[in-house]
Amino acid sequence: MENLVKLQKQWFEEGHTRSYDFRRKQLKRFKQMLITFEKPILRALRYDLSKSEYEAYAGEIAVLKNEINEQLKHIKQWMKPEKVKAPFTHIGSRNYILKDPYGLVLVIAPWNYPLQLSLAPVIGAIAAGNTIILKPSEVTPTVSWVLKKMINQYFKEEYIAVVEGGKEVTEQLMMQPLDYVFFTGSTSVGKKILAQASSRLIPVTLELGGKSPAIVHKDAVLHLAAKRIVWGKFTNAGQTCIAPDYLLVHHTIKNELLAHIKSYIQMFYGDQPVKNGKYVKIVNDHHYKRLKKHLIASEIIYGGEVHDGNQKIEPSILDGLNSHEALKEEEIFGPLLPVFTFSSLEEAVSMVKAKPKPLALYYFGENKEEQMFITTSLSFGGGCINDTLYHTLNPHLPFGGIGESGIGMYHGQASFETFTHTKSITNQSTKFDHRFRYPDSKTGLFFIKKILG
Structure with a gap:
């Protein structure tokens, strides 16, 4: 597990995941994976949950394809630096927001929609340019096995990897130097995940439940x-x-x-x-x-x-x-x-x-x-x-909870934003220099008070 984390972190730092072309290619590859493994997926959902073909396809596979299509349609625009306005004090500078991937994302999935709720966050993490470790639920072992099989066939482990096992595996993964954690499950377990992550200031998204x-x-x-x-x-x-x-x-x-x-x-x-x-x-x-x-x-x-x-x-x-x-x-x-x-x-x-x-x-x-x-x-x-x-x-x-029903949101653009760190930049001019900002300025204080009203 430690070696896997090191491998993914190194691969991310080498910059493989950052380009638009790479992300687009991986999303298309992901969709092809779902098409190739459709029958094994349907059989696994039938075995673990007795889902009919209609319910399995409509509630799991179709949702994922829709999410992939949405990411493919918009990520080029979402990835672009976002220009922002500047106040009078910043005349001459350019100000913008860069969209950075977090790095290594851990996705911890539940058993009730074991395909959809495993892979929907992964799609968002791919679009945002991260590497991913997926921990599927041990309660639906057949689906978990198929997930591992198809991810291994379509993606390098330094990019996307599936780690199977029970809660002890989740605990071990949570001890690793992760950059982001996405958890879907019960409120009680979500609180434990939050406590573990917050002790090391790892950002989290918690998709929980409650009495709706x-x-x-x-x-x-x-x-x-x-x-x-x-x-x-x-x-x-x-x-x-x-x-x-x-x-x-x-x-x-x-x-x-x-x-x-x-x-x-x-x-x-x-x-x-x-x-x-x-x-x-x-x-x-x-x-x-x-x-x-x-x-x-x-x-x-x-x-x-x-x-x-x-x-x-x-x-x-x-x-x-x-x-x-x-x-x-x-x-x-x-x-x-x-x-x-x-x-x-x-x-x-x-x-x-x-x-x-x-x-x-x-x-x-x-x-x-x-x-x-x-x-x-x-x-x-x-x-x-x-x-x-x-x-x-x-x-x-955007989909997500509030209070005990969750923290953070995903789906569509919200998925991209969830797995993206926004980095604010001021690019200052060197053609002139504002004197009022410096402590030796005789008119600086007057000028600041004047423009602020």
Whole structure:
């Protein structure tokens, strides 16, 4: 590991990654890698998570191709020095901002979208001109193996390398002289990563999670709200950091909304989702038992079927007030949706504010003033009005959290900027010299006060 870090740092210092032509070539190579390994990727996602071909391609591969296309389209412009204005005191000088790569970037990835969340940050780091060590999740070992195989085939280890292993490997990597750390995962682990990095002043991006609410007001288009909530919540069996974690619905429309939700669950996943081969399983026995425990201890409005053999849990709607206590405080990360009611938007806002700031928030309602009230009254990473998840699929929208849901942003230009250090430069003229700046100037103080007002 130490040798790998030294190798990458030396290769970076030799300047191989800095040119536009090099970065463009590597991004194109990266896209070709995804095309070449498409079938092994799909098989690995099927094996580790039981993802269907559609869900695996749309939620993992397509997102990455879109990100690559965005970087290829714009990095030449993003790389250029940025000219800035100068005050009167700087007449004669040129002032600009240079875009510098950080150096060696460590990307620590989670298991829920093991391809997308491993490689999306890597794409940004490539575009910004860094070298990269990727630590994929050991919880999805087949995908991790494929990641290592394809990176090794397409890239030199002094440029991009995959290091497999458990938390002890992550701890060892965090002890290395890194230049940047990008972590996606739980808040609890994110705090540990931040503590380790901050002790050596290593900059970090933390993409975490939290309890992301979906708020449905009485003027919402209910059938569409239900359809989009079902899609956003039960995609990947709820194992999505931005999935609606709980539902807040106006008490006058609760029954009608739930009727639509039940209908769409059946439409999307059939009468027996646990036997549906296209429905994603819970990633491992630990998380399956955790979710099953919550389910058993809750009042079930709809669903509740489990299948021990294939680790699948039916999309389930729970009574929020009578749900397992842990579900009210912890991120669920599974196909369980507790439902709470509210009587006014002020009450709904108070309920959301009682919890840490969420990574995402979804509001369903037609009134523009009420939409604005929700989005300005609450602090959250990002979100949608009258939809779920879709904001993350727009590469022009930066994605990230706030507070316990994360630090920093990426996607599109934000990815390039995340992995880029901005270096401010004043290039001073030698054709003349401003006398007022020097201590022996008789008019310097008068002049400074005059121009500043």
